[in-house]
Amino acid sequence: MNDTAAVDEQEPIEVCLLAGKIMLQSGAETYRVEDTMTRIANALGLAGSHSYVTPTGIMFQSDDMRWAKLIRIVERTTDLQKVAAVNDVSRKLTSRDVTAAEARSLLMDIETSRHAYPVGLQIAAAAISSGCFALMFQGSLSDFLPGVLCGGLGFLAFILLHRLVKVKFFAEFTASFLIGIVASLLVMAGIGRELDKIIIGSVMPLVPGLLITNAVRDLMAGHLVSGLSRGAEAFLTAFAIGAGIAFVFTIL
Structure with a gap:
């Protein structure tokens, strides 16, 4: 039961980090990545969220977390369609059209999708x-x-x-x-x-x-x-x- 609760607590954090990772890898500006992560965190109930974004890494923490979480960015390319898709997921979360689990599934599909043009x-x-x-x-x-x-x-x-x-x-x-x-x-x-x-x-x-x-x-x-x-x-x-x-x- 405790393991299930821990997974549920981690899901909003994973959604924020995955959204930021996709946007940064696809050529989005730093301030746009941080703003999108903040909006997603607020929509998912993460109070006092803070994100620090550089071209090679993302650090995220909220008041509910005891420690910050860091992910590395290795590959960077230009795919503005993925940036727009992540923004669309962010808007759906803000308007409560999707849940955290559904948003994570959508983001995983966006991450694994191929480039818009062959x-x-x-x-x-x-x-x-x-x-x-x-x-x-x-x-x-x-x-x-x-x-x-x-x-x-x-x-x-x-x-x-x-x-x-x-x-x-x-x-x-x-x-x-x-x-x-x-x-x-x-x-x-x-x-x-x-x-x-x-x-x-x-x-x-x-x-x-x-x-x-x-x-x-x-x-x-x-x-x-x-x-x-x-x-x-x-x-x-x-x-x-x-x-x-x-x-x-x-x-x-």
Whole structure:
């Protein structure tokens, strides 16, 4: 009987932590994660809840707990559909449409669900957008197809390498290096005209736009640790992209 009561007491805490974990892994801002966890805790009757969120971990405690609970965040990606789904569960809890057990089941389904878009569609979107970026940066029409090819190959290389090697810097460096090599070869073969426009357009899908946005928003919201760490991650990503392209110009 005591074991059952203990499980029932832990369930609201697990719901809060699972919601925060999914949101943080899917690219949500720090203040949004903390606000959602607080709203869920209030809806589940956890008085005086406190959460401390960083890009690599979440610490949660309420007045009913004798100790804080910590979970680690290892993988981070961009999936705003999961963020919206967790927010929907939070609203249902606040309006008492679901119980804690039902909310936990919904969150577990959200966590195990696949990305909203298949990998093939992501690569196709990256390729087409790369060609459009090449045109947007005042490239010629003959630079569109090289931009599509370089952008698609670069994004494919990034996905495959990131699966094999968990060091994101290496995957981004290698992808940008491949983009530079392929773009240079295409221009030498006369398929493309302006090398700089092709390269700039092709690396745009790798640019850490969401990281930079979240870093600025976290800093403005007063989350200095998260803001600085996200900013450092965005800087390393930008450095990896630039270093890969610079290495191509060095060897050619």
